[in-house]
Amino acid sequence: MTAHAFLKIAPNHEQLELIPTAVEEFAERDNWPPDLVFKLNLVLEELGVNIVNYSGATGDIEISLASDEESVTVEISDDGRPFNPLLDQDTPDISAPLGNRPIGGLGIHLVRSMMDEMSYSREDGKNKLAMTKRKSE
Amino acid sequence: MAIDFQRNEGTLIIEAAERVDSTNAQRFLEDLDAAIEPTDQVVILDMEKLTYISSAGLRVVLQTAKTLQRQNSGFALCALSGTVREVFEISGFDQVIAIHPSQDEAIAALKG
Numbered sequence: 001m002t003a004h005a006f007l008k009i010a011p012n013h014e015q016l017e018l019i020p021t022a023v024e025e026f027a028e029r030d031n032w033p034p035d036l037v038f039k040l041n042l043v044l045e046e047l048g049v050n051i052v053n054y055s056g057a058t059g060d061i062e063i064s065l066a067s068d069e070e071s072v073t074v075e076i077s078d079d080g081r082p083f084n085p086l087l088d089q090d091t092p093d094i095s096a097p098l099g100n101r102p103i104g105g106l107g108i109h110l111v112r113s114m115m116d117e118m119s120y121s122r123e124d125g126k127n128k129l130a131m132t133k134r135k136s137e
Numbered sequence: 138m139a140i141d142f143q144r145n146e147g148t149l150i151i152e153a154a155e156r157v158d159s160t161n162a163q164r165f166l167e168d169l170d171a172a173i174e175p176t177d178q179v180v181i182l183d184m185e186k187l188t189y190i191s192s193a194g195l196r197v198v199l200q201t202a203k204t205l206q207r208q209n210s211g212f213a214l215c216a217l218s219g220t221v222r223e224v225f226e227i228s229g230f231d232q233v234i235a236i237h238p239s240q241d242e243a244i245a246a247l248k249g
Contacts, residue, residue, distance in 0.1 A: 017160055038189055038220045045191045049159045094229025098206055101199055106228055107192035113227045 003030050005065040011057040011078065016048045019063070030067045036135060039114045040065075040072060043131065046107035047076055047085070055080020055127070071116070071135055077128045084120040085111060085129060140168050147178040148248065150240060154186035157194030166197045173201070175208050179247045183240055185216035195228055202234050211247040215240050 005026040009015035020041050027037040044063065051057050057080035066073045085108045092105035112118065117132040138161045142151040151172055157165050173180060182198070184190075198214070205212040213235040217225065225231050237243035 013160070020158075034188075035220050041189065042191050042224070045158055045193075049193070094227075095232060096229075098199075098202055098233040101203075101233065106195055110192055110224065110227055 003065075003067045007063040007065075008060045009063075011052050011055075011059075011061050011080075013049075013052055015061075016045070016052060019044050019048060022063075023065070026065055026067070032067075032072075032135070036072065036133065039133060040074065043074065043111045043114055043133075044076065046111050047129065050083075050085075050107060051076075051078045051080055055083060069135075072133050073130065074133075075128065075130045077126045079126050082122050083127055084122075086118055086120050138165055140165070140172065142172045144174075144177070147176065148244060149173060149177040149180045150183060151180065152183045152186060154188075156189040157187065157197065158189065158191045159193040162193035162197050165194065166200060169197065169201050170204075173205070173210075177210050179211040179244070180205055180213075181240060181243045181247070182212075182214050183216050183243075184214055184221055185218070187218070187221055190221055190224055192228075195224065195230060198230065198234070213237055213243040213247055215243040 003026070005022065007019065007022045009018055023041050023044065024037060048061065051061055055078055057078040059079040062077045064075045089105060089108040091109055092102045096102065115131040116134050119130050121128045138157050139154045140151055142149060149172065151169065202212050215237040216239055217236060225236065235246065237246055
């Protein structure tokens with residue numbers, strides 16, 4: 001059985017707050033374990049904040065969720081400037097001593113670490129990021 | 138997000154609960170700054186009741202660790218649940234901030 005959900009929000013911080021509620025409702029219907037809800041919420045928060053703060057997007061951010069027995073697939077798109085989170089963001093130095101820890105870049109690093117598969121494309125003036133997370137480790 | 142704190146003989150124990158995300162990270166930082174005194178020798182941030190943290194929350198913990206290092210206070214986290222702990226490990230924060238299974242173990246380690 002496959003379940004789907006779709007969310008369309010304006011690119012601002014108030015609208016980003018709608019994401020966790022939508023994810024949690026979907027997760028409840030689909031019986032996700034808490035760990036999976038946490039990770040999907042985190043990934044969408046980090047990407048959403050990045051879009052709102054840095055992309056210059058003016059059109060809606062579109063998020064789709066699809067779930068089957070094995071995995072959850074998330075797609076997120078925005079009309080901001082081209083940004084490929086797989087390539088355009090260096091991995092922060094996670095071994096630096098405390099005093100030199102970089103503050104930026106952690107969000108995208110978390111996204112890349114938590115998802116099992118990611119693919120990026122630029123289509124019709126939009127960034128499209130598709131990600132898959134397996135339900136069992 | 139909610140924090141509670143108690144101070145005993147130079148040891149400040151802060152309990153953070155619920156979610157720390159981009160919407161409330163600034164308030165989390167302000168609450169921590171307000172709670173911590175320059176005279177605190179040891180500060181322990183108990184995360185047992187924390188259900189969610191994103192990079193916005195990690196930044197606050199990092200800033201707090203730096204502040205405490207400057208004032209020569211000991212700092213440790215304790216009682217992180219599975220996924221919260223994973224977030225700290227992926228970020229490499231477990232390499233620069235002490236993490237203990239419980240408050241008692243954190244106190245024992247910091248106060249020797």
